[in-house]
Amino acid sequence: MTRCRLCGSGALESVVDLGATPPCESFLSADRLDLPEPAYPLHLRICTDCRLAQIPPLITPEETFKEYAYFSSFSTSWVEHARTFVAGAVERLGLGADAFVVEVASNDGYLLKHVVDRGIRCLGIEPSVNVGAAARDAGVPTLTEFLSPETGAAVRAEHGPANLVVANNVYAHIPDVVGFTRGLRALVADDGWVSVEVQHLLTLIEENQYDTIYHEHFQYYTVDSAIRALASGGLALVDVELLPTHGGSIRLWARPAEVAGEPTARVADVLAREKAAGLQELSGYTEFSARVAKVRRDLLRFLIDAAERGETVVGYGAPGKGNTLLNHCGIRPDLLAYTVDRNPYKHGRFTPGTRIPILPPERIAADRPDYVLVLPWNLRDELVEQLSYVHEWGGRLVFPIPELSIVEVES
Template sequence: MQCRLCDSTRLISVLDLGATPPCERFLTAAELDLPEATFPLHLRLCENCLLLQIPALITPEDTFTEYAYYSSYSDSWVRHARTFVERAIGRLDLGADSFVVEVASNDGYLLQHLVSAGIDCLGIEPSVNVGAAARDKGVPTHTGFLDEELAGKVRAEHGPADLVVANNVYAHIPDLRGFTRSLRELLADDGWLSIEVHHALNLVTLGQFDTVYHEHFQYYTVLSAQRALATAGLTVVDVELLATHGGSLRLWARPEAVAEPGERVAEVLKLEAAAGLHTIDGYRDLRPRTEQVRQELLRFLLDARDAGQRVVGYGAPGKGNTLLNYCGIRTDLLAYTVDRNPYKHGRYTPGTRIPIHAPERIDADRPDVVLVLPWNLETEITAQLRRVAEWGGQLVYPLPQLHYAALGDHVERQSI
C-alpha cells in the first residue's frame, strides 16, 4: 500500500476489522441467497505524513451513484446545517451577489437554507436519486463527481465561489490530491473553504471504530488535514470542534496568499499532540479499545438473550454495519432494526442480513431493549423514543461506552 497523500510506503497497521461488505450496500430479499462481496477493512497510518487511511478497494462510483443515505432524515443534522448557513452569511458577509458551492450536497439539506436567503448556490451531488430529491426542493444541483474538469466547467459557467462547503466528503475521496485541487479551482482567490470531517482524535482516543468503513478512505487530524490542503495551496486559518458524528472538525481554509492561521488552529494542534497523535505512538491503543467495546457489547446481548429479553435495533447507518459485522451480531442477538428512511425498508443489512423495518414496528412489538446504532445522535433519538419507557423498555447505546439512556425526567444515564 502507498500513502495517497505523500506516496510513502511506510505504513503501519493500526486496526484490522477483518473483511466486510460495503456499508451502504443494503440487500433486497431476492439477494439473500446470492454471494456477497467483502473487502478488507484495515486501518493504517503513514509514518511519514501521519495520515490515517484504508486501501481504496472500492470506488466512489461503486458507492455513490445510487446512495441510501438522505441527510434530511436527521432533524438535528438539518438544524446543524441551518445554523452553519446563518453564521456563514454573517461571518463572510454573503448576499445577493455571492455564490456558494456545496460538494456532496446530498438532498439539499444545507443549500435549501441559502435558497431561502436568496443567495445564489449550486450543489454538486454524485448520487442520482439523492440529487433528484434536492432538485425537487428547488435546490440547483448538478449530478456528478467533482474532479478538476468539472470544477473548471462550474467556474467557467458560474464564476469563482465565495464559499465552498465540503461536509463529510473529504474522507470519501481516494484521489485526495486531485480532489483538493478541484476544491481550489472552485474557489475565488479571496474565498473561503469550509470542511467538516470526523476528528481522528475522537476515533483513536474514544475507540470509535465504527466510523471506519470502505467509503471513508482517510481519517484526519488537523495536522494531516493541513498537509493535505497545502498540496493545492490552501491554508487552514480556523478550526471549530463540533459534537456531530461523535466529534468532528470544521476546518476553515483559504488560498495561502490571503491566509494566516488563527489561535484556534494552534490550540487544536496542541490537543492532538498531547494525545500523542503527532507521532505513531498515540495510535497504538485503538485496537485494545475496539476489542473491549466488542466484548462488552456481545456480553450484554448474550445476557439479554439468556434472560429471555427481545432486543431490536434502531437505525441502519453505515457505521452500524461496521459494528454489526465486526462484532458478528446476527438475528439471534438483534431480531431486526428500524430506520426512518423508506429506501431501506424491506431490505437487509449487508453481511449480517438483519431485516430493516419502518420505525412503527417498535411500537407494535414493544421489545425489551432497543439498541441504537447511530449512537452519535443520542440526544435526538432519545427524545424520539422516550415512549419506549411506557412499556418498560430500555434504550441502549453501544458507544462511546455501553450505557442505558435516560428516558424519564428523573432517570439518569447509566453505564452497563
C-alpha cells in the same frame, strides 16, 4: 496498501484491523439474500511520514455513490446544524445577494435549501443520481458529478468563482485526496473561502468510535494531517472549529494559499491537543485495537445474556457505521431481531453482511421490546428524546459506543 495516498510514502503502520466486511451502504433487497455478497478488508493504517490515517481504496466512489441510501434530511438535528452553519457563514463572510455558494456532495439539498431561502445563488455538486434528483425536486440547483479539477474548472467557467465552497462530510470519502482538493481550489474565488467538515481522528481514537471506520471513508484526519492535505491543492488552513457532530468533528476554514495569512490561535490550540494525545507519532494509536476488542466483547456478552433470559433486543437506525459494528461483532438476527429506520428507502431491505431486517420505526411501539440498541449513537440526545416512549412498557436503550451503556428513559 503499499503507499500513502497523500505523500506517497511506504511507511504505513497498522492501527486496527476489523477483518473483512461488505460496503456499509450496500443494503440488500430480499431477492439478493441468496446471492454472493462481496466483502473487503477493513484495516486502518497510519502514515508515519505525513500522519494521514487511511484504509486501502478497495472500492470506488462510483460503486458507492451513483445510487445512495443516505438522505441527510431524515436527521432533524443535521438539518438544524446546516441551518445554523449557513446563518453563521453568511454573517462571517458577509454573503449577500450577489454571492455564489457551491456545496460539494450536497446530498438532497439539506444545506443549500437554507441558502436558496436567503436568495443567494448556489449550486450543489452531488454524484448520487437519486439524492441529487431529490435536491432538484426541493428547488436546489444540483449538478450530478463527482468533483475533480476538471469539474471544478467547468463549473467556474459556467457559473463564475464561488465566494464559499462547502464540503461537509465528504473529505474522507474520496481516495484521490489531492485531485479533490485541487477541485476545491478550482471552484473557489481567489479571495474566497472553503469550509470543510470532517470527523476528527482525535475524538475517534479517544472515544473509541471505531464503527466510523468503513469503506466509504478512505482517510481520517487530524488538523495536522488536514493542513498537509489542503496544501496539496493550493489551500491553506486559516481557522478551525471543534464540533459535536458525528461524535466529534472539525470544521476547517481554508483559503487560497496566496491570501490566507496567519492561522488563528484556535489552530495552534487544536494542534497542541493532538500532540499531547500522541497523534503526531505512533504512540497515540497503540492501545486503540485493544479498546476496540473490548467493545465487541461487551456488546456480545450483553446480547447473549439477554437472549438467554428470553429478552428481546431490536435496533434503532440503519446507518453505515452500524454495519461496521454489526459485522465486526458478528451480530445476526438471533441476537438482534431487526432494526428500524426513518428512511423509507431502507424498509424491506437487510443490513449488508449480517442480514438483519430493516423495518419502519412504528414496529418498535407495536412489539414493545425489552431493549433498543441505538446504532447512530452520535445522535444520542436527539434519539433519547425520540425514543422516550419505550418507557411506557419499561424498555431501555442501549448505546454501544464509546462503551456499553444501558439507559432508562423517561416519558
